[in-house]
Amino acid sequence: MKERQDSIAARIAGTIAGGVRRRQQERVPRALVYDASGEPRIVPPGGEAQAALIATAERIVEIVLEEEPPPE
Helix, strand or coil: CCCCCCCHHHHHHHHHHHHHHHHHCCCCCCCEEECCCCCEEECCCCCHHHHHHHHHHHHHHHHHHHHCCCCC
16 A cells, blocks of 8 residues: 655644644754755754744744634
């Protein structure tokens, strides 16, 4: 049976969700970037690039959470 591969968008969403879970667990966040073929690469920790990517991802999550309708 052929193994199903998730779309790049699904993989990115999973990565962001994992980052949120790590943040909630007070673990050190990590930054990943994806190449054109969808393969992830970890951005070296402690650098300005990592800090900027993490700050951007956190802001995106905040925006999405602000736009979610309240639970019924």
